[in-house]
Amino acid sequence: MKYSSTFSSSPCLLFIFLMIFFNSATATRFNIPRLSPIGGTILQELSGTVLQSHHSEHYKTFYYKQTLDHFNYRPESYSTFRQRYVINFKYWGGANASAPIFAYLGAEAPLDGDITAIGFLTDNAARFNALLVYIEHRYYGKSIPFGSREEALKNASTLGYFNSAQAIADYAEILIHVKKKYQAEDSPVIVVGGSYGGMLASWFRLKYPHVALGALASSAPILYFDNITPQDGYFSIVTKDFRVTLHIKVLIVSFFYIYFFLLRLIITHVESFNGFGTVQEASETCYQTIRDSWSEIDKVASQLDGLSTLSKKFKTCNPLKTTSELKNYLENIYASAAQYNQPPRYPVTVVCGGIDGEAFGSDILSKIFAGVVAYRGNRSCYVNATTNLSETTVGWSWQTCSDLVIPIGIENNPMLQADPFVLSEFINKCRAFYGVSPRPHWVTTYYGGHDIKLILQRFGSNIIFSNGLKDPYSSGGVLENISDSIVAVHTVNGKNILDKKKVRTSLHQNKIGEVIIYTRLILIILFCRFSLFGYSSGKQKQ
Numbered sequence: 054m055k056y057s058s059t060f061s062s063s064p065c066l067l068f069i070f071l072m073i074f075f076n077s078a079t080a081t082r083f084n085i086p087r088l089s090p091i092g093g094t095i096l097q098e099l100s101g102t103v104l105q106s107h108h109s110e111h112y113k114t115f116y117y118k119q120t121l122d123h124f125n126y127r128p129e130s131y132s133t134f135r136q137r138y139v140i141n142f143k144y145w146g147g148a149n150a151s152a153p154i155f156a157y158l159g160a161e162a163p164l165d166g167d168i169t170a171i172g173f174l175t176d177n178a179a180r181f182n183a184l185l186v187y188i189e190h191r192y193y194g195k196s197i198p199f200g201s202r203e204e205a206l207k208n209a210s211t212l213g214y215f216n217s218a219q220a221i222a223d224y225a226e227i228l229i230h231v232k233k234k235y236q237a238e239d240s241p242v243i244v245v246g247g248s249y250g251g252m253l254a255s256w257f258r259l260k261y262p263h264v265a266l267g268a269l270a271s272s273a274p275i276l277y278f279d280n281i282t283p284q285d286g287y288f289s290i291v292t293k294d295f296r297v298t299l300h301i302k303v304l305i306v307s308f309f310y311i312y313f314f315l316l317r318l319i320i321t322h323v324e325s326f327n328g329f330g331t332v333q334e335a336s337e338t339c340y341q342t343i344r345d346s347w348s349e350i351d352k353v354a355s356q357l358d359g360l361s362t363l364s365k366k367f368k369t370c371n372p373l374k375t376t377s378e379l380k381n382y383l384e385n386i387y388a389s390a391a392q393y394n395q396p397p398r399y400p401v402t403v404v405c406g407g408i409d410g411e412a413f414g415s416d417i418l419s420k421i422f423a424g425v426v427a428y429r430g431n432r433s434c435y436v437n438a439t440t441n442l443s444e445t446t447v448g449w450s451w452q453t454c455s456d457l458v459i460p461i462g463i464e465n466n467p468m469l470q471a472d473p474f475v476l477s478e479f480i481n482k483c484r485a486f487y488g489v490s491p492r493p494h495w496v497t498t499y500y501g502g503h504d505i506k507l508i509l510q511r512f513g514s515n516i517i518f519s520n521g522l523k524d525p526y527s528s529g530g531v532l533e534n535i536s537d538s539i540v541a542v543h544t545v546n547g548k549n550i551l552d553k554k555k556v557r558t559s560l561h562q563n564k565i566g567e568v569i570i571y572t573r574l575i576l577i578i579l580f581c582r583f584s585l586f587g588y589s590s591g592k593q594k595q
Contacts, residue, residue: 085453086388088248111143123222134198137189146182148237157187160250162445163194188224209489216456221257225264247271256500258516267515277459277529279497284462284474286528292468294391294523296340339405342420347470349417370434382436392525404428454483458493506535514538
């Protein structure tokens with residue numbers, strides 16, 4: 054397929070081709086698991102959710118006249134587009150007090166859902182009298198260049214301005230604008246982000262230290278590039294999330310019981326206490342059933358009308374053409390359940406509850422299908438339904454085919470079938486689809502990553518990397534302290550960006566991590582404001 058004669062002629066084909074690619078049999082992985090903390094928004098359902106929030110009276114929406122291309126001086130580089138950002142003034146102590154600014158860096162999704170779902174900033178803003186600024190990532194939500202989404206997604210020429218470097222330059226322009234507009238030049242800025250946004254937060258601190266004095270990067274897999282992290286790191290944790298042994302579980306529960314009891318007595322910012330967090334886990338039988346299901350799928354498929362049998366067994370929306378359609382669907386369920394295994398639903402527990410809850414004596418595939426139904430809910434059909442693609446799906450496809458080449462594959466995994474990432478094949482597929490080749494080494498060239506401890510010890514400072522070790526993407530995260538001011542905080546049972554959710558919905562197994570992260574944030578702000586940068590007098594040292 055030639056990009057210039059197909060994709061560019063009709064933007065609608067983009068969505069068709071994406072659906073084909075994400076459901077087809079491929080020699081290498083093309084669908085890199087997304088990082089979005091809350092999932093994607095359907096393209097046809099963009100509706101200013103932020104205005105519907107019960108806190109909407111505290112938020113004001115603004116649009117900044119943003120530069121299309123920050124790094125070139127061609128005439129078209131000076132084109133502009135409207136970029137959305139939202140400010141919550143409720144807690145701000147004002148510029149005269151040099152009160153801090155907490156800036157949330159939007160990721161691969163519209164900003165609306167993040168504002169209502171990410172409660173970490175509002176939970177802590179009052180303690181620091183902070184101004185809250187939320188900035189939407191270009192090409193998502195209402196921050197669309199070229200006047201319309203259709204035009205912006207038209208071809209590689211318009212998509213070429215859609216990358217992480219342009220995004221953090223956007224954030225720098227807006228934050229400088231906000232500080233100037235509200236005469237807050239002496240207010241320290243702390244940037245915060247989760248998953249891809251966490252990557253952006255850490256990179257922003259490194260690239261724009263004159264704008265942000267500190268960064269909190271939650272679930273940020275900045276080391277999942279250029280073979281720094283083994284390609285099977287992500288799915289090895291997915292497998293661990295679906296398997297747990299009893300003695301480990303008892304130890305974890307005991308540990309959490311003791312420390313939650315102590316924290317209840319000494320942590321004043323916890324307003325309510327729900328006892329020690331229930332550790333939601335999978336089971337050995339669930340793990341074994343998933344492990345054995347792949348060969349069973351192959352066995353059934355090899356029989357006469359085998360694909361038809363599988364189609365009926367799994368109530369597919371359309372007849373299966375290959376077993377890969379089914380296998381990819383199941384693989385994505387297990388990956389998503391593990392990555393977003395958060396309270397109150399705990400998807401891993403839901404999937405395994407369905408699998409283990411199937412009637413005694415049921416065959417393996419009936420159990421697997423029961424897990425699908427438990428996770429997806431009762432539907433008329435499953436697997437290959439025709440659905441509207443989300444903004445995240447569309448945008449993430451381009452981003453991972455351009456600068457964010459995250460080499461995730463499955464190798465020697467005890468629960469999942471081998472599905473390795475082959476870079477040459479990935480490049481060929483991206484080139485066939487978009488007409489341009491990915492740059493798999495660009496992230497480490499532009500931001501760094503190799504020998505990160507040695508390098509950041511030399512010039513980096515004031516970054517917190519927080520990870521939940523049950524988040525599959527934590528395998529590519531910074532898990533050890535780099536210096537006194539570049540610290541790594543992790544929780545054994547923490548999930549993807551759970552530390553960013555609201556306090557009252559996070560009083561489960563990740564509460565210890567939240568308290569630690571909260572304490573670290575206090576330290577980093579105090580360090581930035583009163584020590585190194587001399588904010589005690591209200592003026593920054595020159």
